[in-house]
Amino acid sequence: MKKRLDKPPCRVSSTLVDRIFIDNADRASREAIAREGLVLKRSWIGPKELFFKGEGVVGSPDFDRTLLALDRAGVVFQEDYKTVSPADLMRELQAAGALVGSFMSVGFDGAQWIVRDNPPGFVPRDND
Numbered sequence: 001m002k003k004r005l006d007k008p009p010c011r012v013s014s015t016l017v018d019r020i021f022i023d024n025a026d027r028a029s030r031e032a033i034a035r036e037g038l039v040l041k042r043s044w045i046g047p048k049e050l051f052f053k054g055e056g057v058v059g060s061p062d063f064d065r066t067l068l069a070l071d072r073a074g075v076v077f078q079e080d081y082k083t084v085s086p087a088d089l090m091r092e093l094q095a096a097g098a099l100v101g102s103f104m105s106v107g108f109d110g111a112q113w114i115v116r117d118n119p120p121g122f123v124p125r126d127n128d
Contacts, residue, residue, distance in 0.1 A: 004114055009024060011106050012075055015056045022070075022075065032073040036072055037069065064098055071103050078106055102117050103117075105124070
């Protein structure tokens with residue numbers, strides 16, 4: 001499945017050592033995230049932040065649980081073909097067996113946002 005949007009959906013835009021950045025979190029997505037037991041911190045300017053314990057690498061239990069909870073909440077994971085992206089981290093979770101099934105990713109093609117399903121083994125190309 002692949003669909004094109006004019007506006008970006010709620011998405012994990014990037015990760016750091018101790019936090020995950022969530023862009024375009026509307027009321028419904030904030031409520032879904034809260035139902036998963038996660039607390040979004042409000043920044044003055046920019047994306048919402050989610051903090052976790054441990055390191056921001058796949059294999060760190062709290063980081064993995066947080067990413068999987070965001071997936072269950074319906075948050076999509078951004079692609080970036082120049083560096084390791086949140087979508088790449090989800091693919092690592094699939095490869096490790098922590099995520100059984102697919103997740104949704106989003107990329108920007110310069111004109112529109114492209115949302116697509118990522119089943120296990122899917123390898124994206126930047127011209128998809």
